[in-house]
Amino acid sequence: MADDKKLTTRADDFSAWYNELVLRAELADYSPVRGCMVIRPLGYGVWERMQRALDDMFKATGHVNAYFPLFIPESFMSKEAEHVEGFAPECAVVTHGGGKQLEERLVVRPTSETIIYSMFAKWVQSYRDLPLLYNQWANVVRWEMRTRLFLRTMEFLWQEGHTAHATHDEAEEETRRMLGVYRTFMEEYIAMPVITGQKTDAEKFAGALRTYSCEAMMQDNKALQAGTSHNLGQNFAKAFDLSFQTETGEQAFAWNTSWGVSTRMVGGMVMTHGDDNGLRLPPRLTPIQVVIVPIWKTDEERTATVEKARAIAEALGSFKLHEHERIRLHVDDRVGIKPGAKYYHWELRGIPLRLEIGPRDLASNSCMLVRRDTREKTSVSMDDLATEL
RNA sequence: CGGGACGUAGCGCAGCCCGGUAGCGCACCUGAAUGGGGUUCAGGGGGUCGCGGGUUCGAAUCCCGCCGUCCCGACCA
Numbered sequence: 001m002a003d004d005k006k007l008t009t010r011a012d013d014f015s016a017w018y019n020e021l022v023l024r025a026e027l028a029d030y031s032p033v034r035g036c037m038v039i040r041p042l043g044y045g046v047w048e049r050m051q052r053a054l055d056d057m058f059k060a061t062g063h064v065n066a067y068f069p070l071f072i073p074e075s076f077m078s079k080e081a082e083h084v085e086g087f088a089p090e091c092a093v094v095t096h097g098g099g100k101q102l103e104e105r106l107v108v109r110p111t112s113e114t115i116i117y118s119m120f121a122k123w124v125q126s127y128r129d130l131p132l133l134y135n136q137w138a139n140v141v142r143w144e145m146r147t148r149l150f151l152r153t154m155e156f157l158w159q160e161g162h163t164a165h166a167t168h169d170e171a172e173e174e175t176r177r178m179l180g181v182y183r184t185f186m187e188e189y190i191a192m193p194v195i196t197g198q199k200t201d202a203e204k205f206a207g208a209l210r211t212y213s214c215e216a217m218m219q220d221n222k223a224l225q226a227g228t229s230h231n232l233g234q235n236f237a238k239a240f241d242l243s244f245q246t247e248t249g250e251q252a253f254a255w256n257t258s259w260g261v262s263t264r265m266v267g268g269m270v271m272t273h274g275d276d277n278g279l280r281l282p283p284r285l286t287p288i289q290v291v292i293v294p295i296w297k298t299d300e301e302r303t304a305t306v307e308k309a310r311a312i313a314e315a316l317g318s319f320k321l322h323e324h325e326r327i328r329l330h331v332d333d334r335v336g337i338k339p340g341a342k343y344y345h346w347e348l349r350g351i352p353l354r355l356e357i358g359p360r361d362l363a364s365n366s367c368m369l370v371r372r373d374t375r376e377k378t379s380v381s382m383d384d385l386a387t388e389l
Numbered sequence: 390c391g392g393g394a395c396g397u398a399g400c401g402c403a404g405c406c407c408g409g410u411a412g413c414g415c416a417c418c419u420g421a422a423u424g425g426g427g428u429u430c431a432g433g434g435g436g437u438c439g440c441g442g443g444u445u446c447g448a449a450u451c452c453c454g455c456c457g458u459c460c461c462g463a464c465c466a
Contacts, residue, residue: 158466225466262466297424340426358425
């Protein structure tokens with residue numbers, strides 16, 4: 001892939017800058033199918049780290065993971081009036097299978113409220129069965145008119161939390177709690193400033209009582225809807241007969257919430273931190289935190305600097321950042337590519353720190369440490385390396 | 390779905406107006422020299438010119454139809 005031309009600048013054309021950056025940094029690529037994208041290893045590596053952190057936060061707030069099917073009977077979608085009205089225009093529908101026309105058409109899930117609450121209805125009889133606190137990691141499909149890499153694709157990856165509660169207040173508390181989890185994640189992991197608030201009736205989720213949203217503030221002064229949390233009231237419970245017997249023996253409908261964040265957050269991260277030199281990946285989400293570039297002229301120097309680079313990678317690789325997290329390093333020992341070209345390569349990809357180790361550094365027992373965010377260079381003694389990082 | 394661009398080698402493009410059997414840059418392969426911020430030179434491989442039809446002795450080029458992509462708007466995680 002040719003990285004040899006300069007990026008379009010943000011000031012010139014923010015939208016072109018974004019597209020070029022996503023492609024050239026190899027986060028994602030266009031697929032043969034319009035509106036769909038291939039998420040490449042760097043982009044997927046970021047998404048995996050997002051998943052891991054969020055999943056831990058969901059578990060810590062009492063949720064469990066499960067998985068519901070991709071296909072939803074078309075009739076399910078119509079059971080909640082507002083829901084079908086909102087989603088029907090953007091549904092992909094399977095009409096044939098095994099060479100035969102289907103008796104009932106199947107909707108490829110645009111979201112899973114209907115299938116999940118139909119199952120909840122089977123599993124809940126008593127107030128003792130509540131609350132149900134579920135989450136699933138899945139792909140969903142929405143037939144979008146106009147798409148953009150990560151920000152709006154026809155198929156995207158996300159998580160959707162679905163819960164059922166005995167009372168309105170408990171559901172409302174859950175809705176707000178998860179909005180808070182999203183906010184914490186976006187601020188502490190993506191380092192992305194967000195404003196939270198309630199959506200208008202026109203903008204709320206199709207079928208919800210109330211929708212709360214995390215609006216992330218981007219460099220071009222636009223807001224990106226980065227996460228939503230819905231109080232669904234009893235709308236779906238009534239549609240799918242999700243009811244239970246209360247402590248006093250009466251029948252009551254459950255109160256539901258749903259909440260989701262998607263691969264759109266990767267796009268938000270790009271637009272929050274990227275600059276005219278490329279990506280800047282947040283340290284907690286980047287697959288590689290430190291890239292080590294050995295520099296050599298002769299074969300002897302190559303052997304020596306590569307060996308030193310690997311030794312450093314191994315030594316620092318055992319260094320714990322947090323309880324279960326170690327520093328993630330990569331040694332770029334590719335032959336035939338000049339050091340300068342490697343610098344550009346890793347800067348474009350937003351790797352936070354770069355260590356340069358050449359023959360002169362070996363002689364002085366030091367190395368050059370370069371920050372991606374400020375591009376500031378400092379010479380660091382080998383002995384202070386761990387502290388410096 | 391409305392408006393605008395565009396489809397020629399992996400990527401970016403020229404050639405089209407004025408028809409004559411395809412070219413440039415980057416990337417890739419080989420060799421040599423180089424090597425602390427995008428190396429240089431030499432050689433080399435790679436293309437049913439988006440698809441279908443028409444005009445013509447001959448179409449990347451002209452005509453008709455279709456498909457697709459990107460950008461801007463309305464709608465959305």
